[in-house]
Amino acid sequence: GSFTTDRSLFTPTRHSEVAMELNYRIASGPLAEKWDRHRFEMKLVNPANKRKYSIIVVGSGLAGGAAAAALGELGYNISCFCFQDSPRRAHSIAAQGGINAAKNYQNDGDSIWRLFYDTVKGGDFRAREANIYRLAQISTAIIDQCVAQGVPFAREYGGLLANRSFGGAQVSRTFYARGQTGQQLLLGAYQALARQIGLGQVKMYPRTEMLDLVVIDGRARGIVVRDLVSGAIHSHAADAVVLATGGYANVYFLSTNAKGCNVTATWRAHKRGALFANPCFTQIHPTCIPAHGLHQSKLTLMSESLRNDGRIWVPRQQADSRRPDAIPDGERDYYLERLYPSFGNLVPRDVASRRAKEMCDAGHSVVPSGHGVYLDFRDAIGRLGQATIAERYGNLFEMYERITGENPFTVPMKIYPAPHYTMGGLWVDYNLMSNLDGLHVIGEANFSDHGANRLGASALMQGLADGYFILPYTIGDYVAQAKLAPVTADHTAFRQAEAEVRERTARLLAVGGSRSVDAFHRELGTLLWNQCGMARNRAGLEDAIGRIGELRARFWKEVGVGGRGEDLNQSLEKAGRVADFMEFAELMCVDALQREESCGGHFREEFQTPDGEAMRDDAQFSHVAAWEWTGAGKAPTLHQEPLNFEYVHLTQRSYR
Numbered sequence: 001g002s003f004t005t006d007r008s009l010f011t012p013t014r015h016s017e018v019a020m021e022l023n024y025r026i027a028s029g030p031l032a033e034k035w036d037r038h039r040f041e042m043k044l045v046n047p048a049n050k051r052k053y054s055i056i057v058v059g060s061g062l063a064g065g066a067a068a069a070a071l072g073e074l075g076y077n078i079s080c081f082c083f084q085d086s087p088r089r090a091h092s093i094a095a096q097g098g099i100n101a102a103k104n105y106q107n108d109g110d111s112i113w114r115l116f117y118d119t120v121k122g123g124d125f126r127a128r129e130a131n132i133y134r135l136a137q138i139s140t141a142i143i144d145q146c147v148a149q150g151v152p153f154a155r156e157y158g159g160l161l162a163n164r165s166f167g168g169a170q171v172s173r174t175f176y177a178r179g180q181t182g183q184q185l186l187l188g189a190y191q192a193l194a195r196q197i198g199l200g201q202v203k204m205y206p207r208t209e210m211l212d213l214v215v216i217d218g219r220a221r222g223i224v225v226r227d228l229v230s231g232a233i234h235s236h237a238a239d240a241v242v243l244a245t246g247g248y249a250n251v252y253f254l255s256t257n258a259k260g261c262n263v264t265a266t267w268r269a270h271k272r273g274a275l276f277a278n279p280c281f282t283q284i285h286p287t288c289i290p291a292h293g294l295h296q297s298k299l300t301l302m303s304e305s306l307r308n309d310g311r312i313w314v315p316r317q318q319a320d321s322r323r324p325d326a327i328p329d330g331e332r333d334y335y336l337e338r339l340y341p342s343f344g345n346l347v348p349r350d351v352a353s354r355r356a357k358e359m360c361d362a363g364h365s366v367v368p369s370g371h372g373v374y375l376d377f378r379d380a381i382g383r384l385g386q387a388t389i390a391e392r393y394g395n396l397f398e399m400y401e402r403i404t405g406e407n408p409f410t411v412p413m414k415i416y417p418a419p420h421y422t423m424g425g426l427w428v429d430y431n432l433m434s435n436l437d438g439l440h441v442i443g444e445a446n447f448s449d450h451g452a453n454r455l456g457a458s459a460l461m462q463g464l465a466d467g468y469f470i471l472p473y474t475i476g477d478y479v480a481q482a483k484l485a486p487v488t489a490d491h492t493a494f495r496q497a498e499a500e501v502r503e504r505t506a507r508l509l510a511v512g513g514s515r516s517v518d519a520f521h522r523e524l525g526t527l528l529w530n531q532c533g534m535a536r537n538r539a540g541l542e543d544a545i546g547r548i549g550e551l552r553a554r555f556w557k558e559v560g561v562g563g564r565g566e567d568l569n570q571s572l573e574k575a576g577r578v579a580d581f582m583e584f585a586e587l588m589c590v591d592a593l594q595r596e597e598s599c600g601g602h603f604r605e606e607f608q609t610p611d612g613e614a615m616r617d618d619a620q621f622s623h624v625a626a627w628e629w630t631g632a633g634k635a636p637t638l639h640q641e642p643l644n645f646e647y648v649h650l651t652q653r654s655y656r
Contacts, residue, residue, distance in 0.1 A: 020628065022275075022641055025429040026130045031647050032112075035134045038430070039473055043480035050075035053479050056223055056238040058210045058265055060087030062182070062460060063443025064244030065189035066467025072196030074472055079236055080193070080202055083209040083228060083260060083573075088190050091246055091258040092463065095182025096303035096396065098164065098174035099146075099460040101139040106163050110171040112136045119458065120648045122168040122348050123423070123451020124600035124616065126281070126624075129647055130430060131448050135458075138465040143175055145468060149188035152177050164308050164392075166456035168348040168655070174457040179303050179396040185460055189467070209573065211504075212497045213241065213269045213439065220269075220439035221487050224497045226505075228573060231566040233501055235489040239479050240438045242471065243269060244463075247422035247444040249282065251581045251588065252533070253525025255419035256288055256301040262577040263584045266426050266445050274434040275626040275639060277427035277447035279584070280592035283454055283601050284534050285420035286352035289403055290372040297518075299418040300403055302375070303396055304456035307345045309380035309389060310413065312336050312352070314373050318363035324374055324412050335359055343655040350453040350601045350614075351655060353417035357534050358612065360416070367414055376412035417534060421459060423450040423601065424591075427626040427641070431474035432466060435626075438482065440475055442466035447624065452600025505565045508575045513558035517574045520555045524548065524578070524585055532589050537605045541593040545586055552582040587627055587636060594638065597621045609652070618650055 027038035045053070053076050057068040060082040068080040084090060102115040115136040120129065143161070147153065153175050154162040163172040177184040196202040205225070212224040214235065222237035248263035249255040270276045287302045313332045320327065335355060337344045345352075356373050359365075366372050381389050386409055390397065397408045404414070425447040426434050432448070433440050443463040450458065531544035555578070563569040598607040598614035599621070607615045616622075624641040 020435070020639055022427075022435065022626065022639060023429060024128075024641065025431050026128070027430070031129060031133050034130050035137060042473060042477035045476045045480050047075055051077065053077065053240075054079065054238040055240050055242060055475065056081070056236055057242045057244060058223065059090070059244035059246065059443070059445070060084075060193065060204075061090035061092035061244060061246060061443065062185060062189055062463035063445075063467045064242070065090065065186065065193045066464050067242055067244060067442060067471050068202050069189060069192035069196050070468050070472045071475070072199070072201035073192075075201070078196070078202040079205065079238065081205045081208045081210060081223070081225060083207060085206055087193060087204065087206070088186065090186060091261055092186045092460070093183045094256075094258065094301070095185075095460055096179040096301060097166065097305035098176035098181050098457040099142070099185065099464075100166065100173050100455070100457045101143045101175060101461065102136055102173060103140055103143060103161075104173075105161060106172045108171045110173050112140075114171065115139060115173065117648060118169050119449070119455060120451070121653055122455040123453050124614065124653055125451065125618070125622070125645065125648070125650055126278070126599050126643065127449055127451035128643065129645060134470070135449050135462060135465050138469045139461050141469060142461060142464045145464075146185060146188050149192065151184050151188045154178065164305055165346055166304055167307065167346045167352065168343075168455040169346070170343070174305070176305065179305065179393055182460060185464065189464070210245070210265045211268065211501045211576070213272045213274075214493050214497045215272050215436060216487060216491065216493045219437045219482070219484070222489065222494060224494070224501050226501070229568055231564065231569065233498055233505070235494040235498055237487050237489045237491070237494065239482070239484050240440060240475055242440045242442060242475070243426065243445050244442045244467070245445045247425070248581075248584065249419040249422050251525065251585055252419040252529050253522045254291055254296065254299050254529070256285060256299050257420075259298055262580065264577050264580045266441070267580045267584050269426060269434070269436070269439060271629050272436070273629070274436050274439055274441075275427040275628055276424070276587060277624050277626045278424040278452075278591065279588045279627070280532065280595060280602050281423035281447075281452050281600065282419060282588075283349055283421040283423060284353040284417040286349055286356055286417045287375060287415045288418035288420070289400065290367050290369060290414055290416040291418075292369075300399070301418075301420065302400060302413060302415055303393075304349070306375060306393060306396065306413075307352075309384070309392070310345070310375040310377050311379060312345055312356075312373055312375055312415075314359045314364035314366060324366070324376070333359075333364070340655045347655045348453055348455060350603070353534055354603060354612075356417055367416075371416045372414045373416065374412035375415045377408060378412070381409065419529070419533070421454055423447065423452060423454055427624065431477065432471055433474065433478060438478065440471060440478075442471055452602050504576070505572065508559070508561050508572060508579065509563075509565055511556060511559050511561065513560045515558045515560060517559060517561065517571060517578050520551065520559060521574075521578045521581065524551055524581060527551070528585055528588070532592050535603050535605050536592050538593065541589050544589045545593070548582065548586045548589065555579065555582055590636065591625055591627065595621055595625060614653070616652075622650075
């Protein structure tokens with residue numbers, strides 16, 4: 001179970017009624033000096049003493065792989081866990097378009113300050129200035145690090161690194177490796193990780209899923225895991241725990257995420273006391289292959305980089321069934337270019353997604369389902385030649401043709417928005433530590449850098465910044481000061497957590513119903529997509545909260561898992577993850593309901609400007625909503641972290 005669905009959920013406890021004090025640990029001084037000053041003020045661990053500390057890293061994608069490699073290189077004893085069969089299979093591998101950095105190689109006016117400003121504005125002023133400025137500062141070092149590792153970034157004719165543009169920016173700052181940038185960056189992080197595994201500094205646990213966090217005396221001291229091959233449940237103790245477990249977009253069932261992506265690690269940590277921040281801030285990516293049938297299990301992303309050369313349009317005439325090449329230019333509506341002349345097709349993702357939905361809702365869809373617009377490369381091919389377009393996007397065009405049977409060189413792509421990334425996550429301070437001492441959260445799993453909308457090509461930047469360049473400093477500061485008593489996995493807190501994990505596993509297997517896990521997940525996802533997706537409103541969210549509670553009650557009575565716990569059992573793995581989604585979805589809707597404004601990806605239909613843009617309420621909602629679990633059947637408690645803007649002027653976001 002989780003919270004009940006009574007009316008108390010609509011009136012969560014306010015932070016003023018409880019005593020928790022959030023410590024943001026942001027350094028003093030001018031913005032540009034904060035991180036350097038903070039690094040100097042942090043406590044250090046000398047090289048010989050690092051060998052005395054053990055750290056658990058859960059997740060082996062860009063953030064987790066980079067962190068495990070960097071911490072191992074420093075001399076800490078690292079245990080790294082992933083549920084895939086190899087760290088190389090982490091979902092970071094699926095990132096396509098690129099990674100941002102303020103190198104200004106194009107001499108087009110970029111700078112650390114401009115990347116900082118674009119990211120604050122892109123997130124609709126709902127993230128901390130200090131974190132974002134640090135990210136922009138570190139971005140340049142990430143590129144140097146990756147080039148040194150041999151990451152094959154695209155280069156210009158003279159050998160210099162190439163750049164392209166992404167949404168929400170008027171400069172070209174995105175470094176890329178065709179349409180497979182995530183794969184190449186992950187292989188760079190993996191080779192650094194593999195070196196540490198070979199040296200014995202990192203012990204790797206593949207095919208192992210974290211199912212609980214162990215907290216002793218208010219500090220995170222280890223995890224309980226399940227071996228996915230044997231089904232054995234066991235514990236690991238450490239001096240600190242790092243969660244790098246990605247986002248929760250699979251709560252929608254259909255998303256661009258790998259099928260294994262889930263909320264379980266962060267949700268279980270939340271139930272042990274970690275605050276969950278801004279769970280309703282989800283990103284719907286505007287360029288994905290439209291859903292084509294009821295039996296589809298996931299959606300496929302088409303990189304944002306395609307919007308550099310592709311033009312998005314719909315027929316001006318409603319329900320126009322002509323072939324695209326039969327519709328002359330005068331009868332086409334290049335609606336992003338019309339509405340946003342300054343940014344054109346490269347507006348941020350939340351804006352592009354909402355406008356696509358608006359066009360399709362008005363009857364201009366180009367697919368029978370009513371959910372699709374064109375992304376057309378005709379003009380770019382005419383201007384640059386097919387060979388140049390193939391060089392830039394070849395693998396993406398090939399992927400599209402394999403899935404749809406249509407050749408994008410000759411007919412426009414059909415695209416539609418889909419769930420993709422989650423800006424919400426566990427609350428962390430400037431040191432990337434949650435309110436639970438010793439629990440550090442990095443990459444997409446935390447809430448920290450993107451506000452209400454992430455700009456394209458910034459996820460890879462954040463994951464590598466957190467893993468390579470921030471956590472290795474800040475975790476040292478924690479262990480140097482923590483004065484931790486020795487703890488092993490024989491401690492009663494570990495035995496208790498293991499017993500709870502076994503009980504939950506047995507409970508799932510004992511339901512013995514006849515309805516599949518996927519059927520429940522699809523029903524939950526459809527409900528969330530309709531009521532807490534691209535557009536939300538009070539009536540829909542209140543309805544969703546009630547229906548999620550009913551669906552969860554049915555899940556625990558009717559789900560059929562099958563198999564045994566002491567064995568390889570993928571149905572059991574999915575059931576545990578969906579059970580957590582059933583609880584988490586309710587918090588997502590509660591968060592969306594209480595945030596009575598529109599900002600970034602959170603679009604409340606009641607709060608919009610006359611021309612359909614998001615309308616913020618800075619007086620009431622210029623804060624981070626950090627939610628505290630108070631127990632099954634109880635309303636969550638809301639804590640607010642105020643967001644103060646000293647260096648960026650709060651304005652109505654405009655890309656026109």
